[in-house]
Amino acid sequence: MKAAQLTKYGRNFRIGINSLSLPSVGSHDVQVKVIYAGVNPLDNLIARGTMKLLVPYRLPQTMGNEFVGRITRVGDDVQNFHVGERVFARMPLDRIGAFAEDAIINSAAITRVPECFTDEEAATIPLTALTAMQALDLMDVEPGKTLFISGGTGSFGAMAIPIAVAKGLTVIVSGSARNKDTVMKLGVSRFIDYRKEDYSQELSHIDLAIDTLGGKELEKQMSILKPHGTIVSLRAMPNAEFARREHMGKAKELLFKLASAQVERMAKKYHVHYHFMNVDANGQQLHEAAEILAHAHVHPLHGDVFSLNQTKEAMDRVARGHNRGKILLKLSE
Numbered sequence: 001m002k003a004a005q006l007t008k009y010g011r012n013f014r015i016g017i018n019s020l021s022l023p024s025v026g027s028h029d030v031q032v033k034v035i036y037a038g039v040n041p042l043d044n045l046i047a048r049g050t051m052k053l054l055v056p057y058r059l060p061q062t063m064g065n066e067f068v069g070r071i072t073r074v075g076d077d078v079q080n081f082h083v084g085e086r087v088f089a090r091m092p093l094d095r096i097g098a099f100a101e102d103a104i105i106n107s108a109a110i111t112r113v114p115e116c117f118t119d120e121e122a123a124t125i126p127l128t129a130l131t132a133m134q135a136l137d138l139m140d141v142e143p144g145k146t147l148f149i150s151g152g153t154g155s156f157g158a159m160a161i162p163i164a165v166a167k168g169l170t171v172i173v174s175g176s177a178r179n180k181d182t183v184m185k186l187g188v189s190r191f192i193d194y195r196k197e198d199y200s201q202e203l204s205h206i207d208l209a210i211d212t213l214g215g216k217e218l219e220k221q222m223s224i225l226k227p228h229g230t231i232v233s234l235r236a237m238p239n240a241e242f243a244r245r246e247h248m249g250k251a252k253e254l255l256f257k258l259a260s261a262q263v264e265r266m267a268k269k270y271h272v273h274y275h276f277m278n279v280d281a282n283g284q285q286l287h288e289a290a291e292i293l294a295h296a297h298v299h300p301l302h303g304d305v306f307s308l309n310q311t312k313e314a315m316d317r318v319a320r321g322h323n324r325g326k327i328l329l330k331l332s333e
């Protein structure tokens with residue numbers, strides 16, 4: 001099979017298109033003929049080496065975190081999936097490999113794609129829908145509460161907004177004016193154009209926030225929360241609680257405790273709860289998210305479609321930003 005592999009880490013990372021023999025299919029695994037793979041900011045973080053502390057990949061590493069495809073083989077102990085079924089998944093972070101003609105994945109990480117989604121739509125869903133589900137699980141979500149999503153006009157917002165709305169939250173989003181209409185249609189109550197308005201001057205007493213921006217934006221988001229409000233960051237600093245939740249061991253717990261000391265002090269200053277998260281693979285939870293999205297008649301936009309040979313170009317396009325809809329790789333018909 002052909003696969004896009006990371007052959008050099010760093011700012012000038014290298015991606016090679018290599019011919020590989022098929023990896024073996026474990027007893028709990030399925031083999032999937034990939035139709036489309038979604039390209040995410042995470043792929044660039046991995047390639048640049050930013051994720052090395054969380055997962056030190058040995059190179060060459062087949063890239064790609066999410067796909068839609070059809071099952072071509074099932075492991076001996078897989079009971080609930082069959083050859084020919086259309087499935088999608090966020091691949092487990094320690095076993096990625098969606099930028100390939102074939103992917104091998106534990107069956108616990110996949111779920112069937114609801115009929116209402118095209119292949120392209122399905123490819124945009126797994127990673128960001130699971131991120132939304134897991135971020136909301138970390139919060140005390142109750143109908144009627146208000147959620148602020150910074151940078152909610154991208155691929156993450158496209159999933160997080162309808163899922164949060166379905167859970168009864170009032171959603172406020174900051175982001176790109178170009179995507180305002182799209183997010184308003186998803187149920188956003190208030191939109192803040194990040195180039196013209198400063199949400200920290202406009203908002204206060206917010207219950208919950210999901211941060212996709214990190215940096216200086218983190219403190220601004222803490223400042224708009226109610227006392228005892230909660231912020232989940234997808235972008236800022238991992239902390240000790242994250243290391244414990246992910247069973248990363250005492251050494252990383254201590255490391256992240258030290259690294260996040262400033263963020264934790266900030267959270268104390270504003271009397272808010274700070275969480276960091278990194279999205280996990282989870283077939284059952286993806287099934288629940290897909291049901292919510294199907295019920296809400298969500299049809300996510302996708303951006304430009306690239307071939308496997310153009311993987312580096314697709315990743316560069318994601319890194320440049322300003323896209324409308326998720327960038328996809330097309331692997332097969």
Ligand SMILES: NC(=O)c1ccc[n+]([C@@H]2O[C@H](COP(=O)([O-])OP(=O)(O)OC[C@H]3O[C@@H](n4cnc5c(N)ncnc54)[C@H](OP(=O)(O)O)[C@@H]3O)[C@@H](O)[C@H]2O)c1
Pocket residue numbers: 040041042127128131150151152153154155156157174175176179194212213233234235277278279321322323
């Ligand atoms: N930790 C995790 O598990 C996890 C999971 C999923 C995503 N993430 C992270 O979440 C972030 C967003 O992901 P995505 O896939 O949604 O990216 P995306 O599709 O590129 O969307 C980002 C959106 O944010 C907007 N934006 C840029 N700067 C902004 C600012 N200062 N204020 C408000 N909005 C701004 C962009 O608008 P423009 O068009 O103007 O650029 C764009 O609409 C990424 O950093 C990604 O790594 C983390």
